[in-house]
Amino acid sequence: MTVHPRLTAAPPKGTAAARRARPLAAARRANPLAMAAALAWLVVVGVPLYYLVAVSLRTREDYLTAGPLSAPTSPTLENYSTVLGGGFGRYLLNTTIVTAASVALVLVLALPAAYAIVRGSGPLLRAGFSLLLLGLAIPAQAVIVPVYLIITRLHLYDSLAGIVLPTAAFLLPMAVLVLTTTLRDIPEELYEAMAIDGGGAVRVLRALVLPLSRPGLVTVGIYVAVNAWNGFLFPLVLTQSEDRRVLTMGLWSLQGQYTSNVPALMAAMTLSVLPVFAFYLIGRRRLVGGLTAGFGK
Known part of the structure; x- marks a missing residue:
């Protein structure tokens, strides 16, 4: 069976068919394993950084009463002034x-x-x-x-x-x-x-x-x-x-x-x-x- 060349050619740029084909081509190129590994690496790196910055903006009482990963209810820079004033x-x-x-x-x-x-x-x-x-x-x-x-x-x-x-x-x-x-x-x-x-x-x-x-x-x-x-x-x-x-x-x-x-x-x-x-x-x-x-x- 012979396929006509027009049926296999890419649609012209700027047309509706080309815009519909673009996400499909991107989906074919996507690597689920690489995406999962990148997401896992993002979690491994992002969670400690979030903990580092979020806890530094909390008071000692807020840290002891709330969970370690909870967002600061009333952010403060008091901890930074304490550290900078201590050498x-x-x-x-x-x-x-x-x-x-x-x-x-x-x-x-x-x-x-x-x-x-x-x-x-x-x-x-x-x-x-x-x-x-x-x-x-x-x-x-x-x-x-x-x-x-x-x-x-x-x-x-x-x-x-x-x-x-x-x-x-x-x-x-x-x-x-x-x-x-x-x-x-x-x-x-x-x-x-x-x-x-x-x-x-x-x-x-x-x-x-x-x-x-x-x-x-x-x-x-x-x-x-x-x-x-x-x-x-x-x-x-x-x-x-x-x-x-x-x-x-x-x-x-x-x-x-x-x-x-x-x-x-x-x-x-x-x-x-x-x-x-x-x-x-x-x-x-x-x-x-x-x-x-x-x-x-």
Whole structure:
């Protein structure tokens, strides 16, 4: 049996038949299993976030009388003022300093290292790159005692610099790996054109590599910022005074201070995660794209 071509052709755009066929085509493309998994993931992530924000807007009496997931009957910002008046600002400032310094240090070191790896050659350079990548396989917990001894010998114990240096050191291998894949995507013709114009290594790095590697730099910056912001091990081991506490250590101390005041504790946690959400919302596409750059080749 022969089917006429007009019977199988798609209806013209803008017609009623095309508008009726559009939902049917979307329904055929829908994946029920993927939709169910996405819905389950939304519940897993959304319920804790709802609990975090809703409880932070409730009074202690409302939290104790009503259910934990009930909406606040009379929202209040009293818990936020209580937390901000209890030393939370110092923790936030210390964390901001540690995060900004870690990001700056990693970017300054990772970009020249990646450029040397991509454009250089020789067994010593390859051995150095392999040794650097070995840092990806070594967890910080395994070498925390040597790190503690080094920091104390450098007289950096109980200082923000003592947190920044090991944090940047353990995040540097991933940063170099991401930037290496980014620089390998730069066409060879551009390097040759710069060489014909008499550009040296420093000029090529400044005029060519730096502008074209901005997506990778943004990716590395977000990756380092999130990890430095949430760091707990190095502040726990390498600091002891209250003036040097970061947010993670501050939340740990607030957990004991506000044991019976759960809404105040949730307000502190909400304030601590807001910058992380900002990092994610600003650069989520660049973060995923930068981490997967070059792996499809």
